[in-house]
Amino acid sequence: MTPSERRSEILHLLCKRRHETAINLSAELGVSERTIRADLVILSCYYPIQVVRGRFGGGIHLPDWFHMESRTLSSKQQVLLMKVRKTLSGDDLQVMNSILAQFALYWEYR
Known part of the structure; x- marks a missing residue:
């Protein structure tokens, strides 16, 4: 899987789930958590992805109003x-x- 394909998959997974953790995405996509975080930096330039730190309520969020057109x-x-x-x-x-x-x-x- 190329980086572009991986980022596309991250976006599609977030559109389906609305909330996920970097560790779950890294396990599912077979890359490191650091790679997921780097991908999220790039994706957040184009899409309203919110990364919230913290054990409770933390993770990667996509607002409810956003849908891929x-x-x-x-x-x-x-x-x-x-x-x-x-x-x-x-x-x-x-x-x-x-x-x-x-x-x-x-x-x-x-």
Whole structure:
């Protein structure tokens, strides 16, 4: 599993569960707690993820009001679209940029 796929899986798990701990996510995804925490730093730049410290009530929370509106691209899909994007120009390039901006988990204009 690539880092992008792992982050996507973390987000999908949080959308289902709304609350989880880093230790549970690390065990489920087969990575260290430190890796999960690094992923959460990145994810929190894009999504309203709240990390609360503490033994009681602590953990990783996703607010009840937040729901994923659309599916995200897998890393393989995103790589393919980035390759195709290099061959485009004009309106086609703008459309491809909008697709990537809307559906890619992490993307910035390059």
